[in-house]
Amino acid sequence: MPNRGDRGGARTRARIAEVATGLFLERGFDEVTIAEVAAAAGVSKVTVFSHFERKEDLLLDRLPEAIELVRAAVRERTGGAVDALRQFALTLAEEPHVLSGLGGDVGPLMRTVAESPALIARLRAFGYEIEAELAAEFAADARFSGDAPLIAALVVAAYRTVAVETIQRRLAGEDLAELAESHRERLTRAFDAVERGVGG
Known part of the structure; x- marks a missing residue:
């Protein structure tokens, strides 16, 4: 699991949240899958869940x-x-x-x-x-x-x-x-x- 305190981990987390938010706002939260978010962000599903415990936190990341x-x-x-x-x-x-x-x-x-x-x-x-x-x-x-x-x-x-x-x-x-x-x-x-x- 990446260190969430390091700069690379923070950048990755921010990138995933940004991509996910764009997809959710465009298509609706319930219409977008984690797999689609991962693919759009250029990471694996495992990486997504290493930064976010649940799908909802991708949008409500603050x-x-x-x-x-x-x-x-x-x-x-x-x-x-x-x-x-x-x-x-x-x-x-x-x-x-x-x-x-x-x-x-x-x-x-x-x-x-x-x-x-x-x-x-x-x-x-x-x-x-x-x-x-x-x-x-x-x-x-x-x-x-x-x-x-x-x-x-x-x-x-x-x-x-x-x-x-x-x-x-x-x-x-x-x-x-x-x-x-x-x-x-x-x-x-x-x-x-x-x-x-x-x-x-």
């Missing part, structure tokens, strides 16, 4: 990055955990990062996701994965005591609600500058509500 970014935001905080995540979410919006729903051309991607039950299920599973990661991080903070799972669920729900609305409004054709401002305002309100409820 999900592992999201977990790492959230984990770092909590571990490297100087203040409250909820506030650190609020600042992290606002930073994603300012960049704008694709994970905020404001960066990149999300239209074709989200339409492809909406048409595939497998991709929708993967996104739902990811929600539970990132909740579990956050809960583990919060559990290490004595201030959160036994409430860590609840706080993690509230934070994830707050962010998901704002991001989903932003994506829906982008798909409806709203002005991006106005939408970005609204996105930041809604993030602030959402995290304020969570912070008030859990005391920081």
Whole structure:
């Protein structure tokens, strides 16, 4: 298995994801096989699966990055955990990062996701994965005591609600500058509500 940390492995992974995404957006996720992705990328099926555990991850290849970014935001905080995540979410919006729903051309991607039950299920599973990661991080903070799972669920729900609305409004054709401002305002309100409820 290639070392995912080396430059060659990273380039190969990025190339496979790029090729797969192009095929999925053109033909639909469920209509493209792993064998077709491998052939188009010039690699074997074994190589594809050495970089991606499941077919869905070929399109949703930024999900592992999201977990790492959230984990770092909590571990490297100087203040409250909820506030650190609020600042992290606002930073994603300012960049704008694709994970905020404001960066990149999300239209074709989200339409492809909406048409595939497998991709929708993967996104739902990811929600539970990132909740579990956050809960583990919060559990290490004595201030959160036994409430860590609840706080993690509230934070994830707050962010998901704002991001989903932003994506829906982008798909409806709203002005991006106005939408970005609204996105930041809604993030602030959402995290304020969570912070008030859990005391920081």
